[in-house]
Amino acid sequence: MILQINVDSEAPVYRQIVDALRPKLVEGELLPGDLLPPVRQLAADLGVHFNTVAEAYRILAEEGWLDLRRRRGAVVLERKMPRADRAAAGNFARRLREIIAEVQAGGIPAAAIARELRQLAEGLEQ
Secondary structure (H helix, E strand, C coil): CCCCCCCCCCCCHHHHHHHHHHHHHHCCCCCCCCECCCHHHHHHHHCCCHHHHHHHHHHHHHCCCEEEECCCEEEECCCCCCCCCHHHHHHHHHHHHHHHHHHHHCCCCHHHHHHHHHHHHHHHHC
16 A cells, blocks of 8 residues: 655645545445554654544544454454435535645636536546
């Protein structure tokens, strides 16, 4: 499993780890029963403190993705997708607008953003 983090990013490293693992969990790249690297091993691989990785694993465990046990490590769990309520749908739209504004402010043209969103949407429908 390869994760990349950017220590110069404004996003905390634990958040980058969560954000890198969650798509692998959602898309089925990591399956129930899979064992994630031990906290200390992943921390050493990424060059970060082990508590940073432990925090990322805890967040994913709270979301229902991981079972954390001492001496056994982090095991991927079977997780059913919850049904979104109206507030979650509104939050999604707000976050998406924020991301689009952020990348536009960084110089990405609207046409490139739209193209990428279309490709991602098509992938979701398959």
